[in-house]
Amino acid sequence: MNTDLIRSLVGLVEAEEQNRKNARSSMPVEAADYQATFRDTPLVNELYLLVLLFIWHEVEKEIVLIAALSSMVDNSPISRDD
Numbered sequence: 713m714n715t716d717l718i719r720s721l722v723g724l725v726e727a728e729e730q731n732r733k734n735a736r737s738s739m740p741v742e743a744a745d746y747q748a749t750f751r752d753t754p755l756v757n758e759l760y761l762l763v764l765l766f767i768w769h770e771v772e773k774e775i776v777l778i779a780a781l782s783s784m785v786d787n788s789p790i791s792r793d794d
Contacts, residue, residue, distance in 0.1 A: 713770045721766065725759045732756070 732752040736744040 713767075713774060718763065718767060718770075721763045725756065725763060728759065729756045 729752075732747075732755075736747055736752070739747060
């Protein structure tokens with residue numbers, strides 16, 4: 713699994729979260745609360761979900777690769793148990 717890419721994606725999301733926090737610091741309190749609650753937090757959460765989805769797909773690819781390589785040893789088709 714490409715952990716460097718995952719680390720960079722998490723770093724990107726953290727940087728975006730920090731940028732949005734810095735932008736809110738110059739806003740009035742009520743506007744900053746609204747921005748954080750209804751705009752920034754949902755966006756950052758969605759970005760983290762995309763990272764988790766990427767990790768899930770990477771794990772699935774690894775599992776399929778391992779199953780395919782294990783069936784090459786005995787030349788049998790991939791079974792459900794593999």
